[in-house]
Every structure is written in C-alpha cells, then in structure tokens.
Amino acid sequence: SQTIHQWPATLVQPVGSPLSLECTVEGTSNPNLYWYRQAAGRGLQLLFYSVGIGQISSEVPQNLSASRPQDRQFILSSKKLLLSDSGFYLCAWSGQSSYNSPLHFGNGTRLTVT
Amino acid sequence: AQKITQTQPGMFVQEKEAVTLDCTYDTSDPSYGLFWYKQPSSGEMIFLIYQGSYDQQNATEGRYSLNFQKARKSANLVISASQLGDSAMYFCAMREEHKLSFGAGTTVTVRA
Numbered sequence: 001s002q003t004i005h006q007w008p009a010t011l012v013q014p015v016g017s018p019l020s021l022e023c024t025v026e027g028t029s030n031p032n033l034y035w036y037r038q039a040a041g042r043g044l045q046l047l048f049y050s051v052g053i054g055q056i057s058s059e060v061p062q063n064l065s066a067s068r069p070q071d072r073q074f075i076l077s078s079k080k081l082l083l084s085d086s087g088f089y090l091c092a093w094s095g096q097s098s099y100n101s102p103l104h105f106g107n108g109t110r111l112t113v114t
Numbered sequence: 115a116q117k118i119t120q121t122q123p124g125m126f127v128q129e130k131e132a133v134t135l136d137c138t139y140d141t142s143d144p145s146y147g148l149f150w151y152k153q154p155s156s157g158e159m160i161f162l163i164y165q166g167s168y169d170q171q172n173a174t175e176g177r178y179s180l181n182f183q184k185a186r187k188s189a190n191l192v193i194s195a196s197q198l199g200d201s202a203m204y205f206c207a208m209r210e211e212h213k214l215s216f217g218a219g220t221t222v223t224v225r226a
Binding site: 032034042043044045046049051057059088090092094098099100101102103104105107108110 | 147159211212213215
C-alpha cells in the first residue's frame with residue numbers, strides 16, 4: 001500500500017532563517033506531488049504541484065520554492081522566512097489520472113516563524 | 115474568483131442525527147471531480163468521498179453520501195447517524211486536471 005511521510009511535524013524558526021521541508025511517498029511510482037499551506041482555521045491553499053521529476057508548477061508567487069529531485073521526493077524550501085510564512089504545511093500525492101484521483105495527505109508540518 | 119463555496123462556518127448536530135454540509139462550485143470544465151475531506155483537530159486530512167462530473171448516481175461511502183446536483187453546481191455532503199467522532203472540520207474540494215481547490219470548510223460539532 002502507498003504511504004506518505006512528511007517531516008518534521010513541528011518547526012519553530014526565526015525570521016530570515018532558511019527552511020527545508022521534505023516529503024516522500026512509498027508504494028507508487030510517478031505520482032503527482034503537491035504542497036499546500038493552511039492558515040489557522042482556514043482552507044488549504046495550493047502552493048506547488050509536480051507531475052514529474054524536475055517539473056514544478058507554482059500557484060502563488062512568494063518567497064517559497066519547491067523541488068523534486070527524485071520521483072517520490074518533494075521538497076519545500078525558503079532562503080529567508082517571513083512572519084507570514086507561519087502555517088500548517090501539507091504534502092500530498094495522487095495517481096497520474098487527472099480529475100478523478102483523490103489526493104492523499106501527509107500528517108503536516110506546523111511551522112511557526114518568530 | 116472563488117471556485118468552491120462553503121457557506122456554513124460551523125454546525126451543531128445531535129448524536130445519531132443526520133447533518134447536511136453545503137458546497138457549491140464553479141467551473142467551465144466539463145471534466146472535474148468533487149471530493150470531501152475530514153480534518154480532525156490533529157490536523158490530518160482524511161479523504162471521505164468522491165463524485166465525478168459524469169457520474170449519474172450520487173456517491174455513497176458508509177455513513178457518507180454526496181448529494182450531487184450538477185445543474186445547480188452543488189455537492190452537499192450528508193453524514194447520517196452522527197457520532198461523537200465526527201466532530202471535525204469538513205472541506206469540499208474540486209479537482210480540475212491536476213489541481214485540487216478547497217473551500218473554507220465547515221466545523222461540525224456533534225453533541226451527546
């Protein structure tokens with residue numbers, strides 16, 4: 001069966017520091033991969049998605065970036081964190097079929113920028 | 115423009131009763147999928163139910179059913195026989211090609 005791992009679970013970082021969140025998927029090949037952010041009590045905002053190695057689509061211009069160095073690895077990064085980057089970050093994967101495949105989420109990373 | 119609208123920020127339901135969560139969507143794409151997710155206080159996103167735009171029948175999964183009215187662009191979730199463990203945030207989502215867009219969510223509180 002497929003599993004998704006996301007770490008760390010919580011993170012407290014000072015403003016201006018770098019960020020690296022990692023997500024890996026097991027049990028499937030060539031998945032679509034996603035990064036979402038959720039502000040407290042709000043819905044999920046799509047940040048990036050990838051349909052293959054090295055293919056990244058950005059949904060929201062910001063100081064975050066994403067990379068997919070391997071088929072089942074997705075990394076969210078920042079060179080300098082802002083206070084507004086605080087939130088709950090969720091990684092997700094889906095099969096390659098388009099609109100009828102659900103996304104399956106990791107357990108999330110709660111990021112607090114101080 | 116908002117693609118998914120959930121107009122109920124919060125709802126209370128008595129244990130063992132049914133509750134309906136409203137969701138309307140906006141798309142011009144003929145091929146799309148509609149999903150409902152549950153998010154307990156722990157934060158994980160749990161996939162509940164799926165309805166495809168070409169599906170003729172409403173989807174059901176155990177105590178969850180999706181009332182799909184295509185002409186009205188609505189996809190309401192019905193939870194029957196509510197349990198205390200159903201207390202959570204519920205999100206309606208729509209997938210067009212690769213992207214899944216979420217509504218703002220509805221908090222459901224089940225009372226004993």
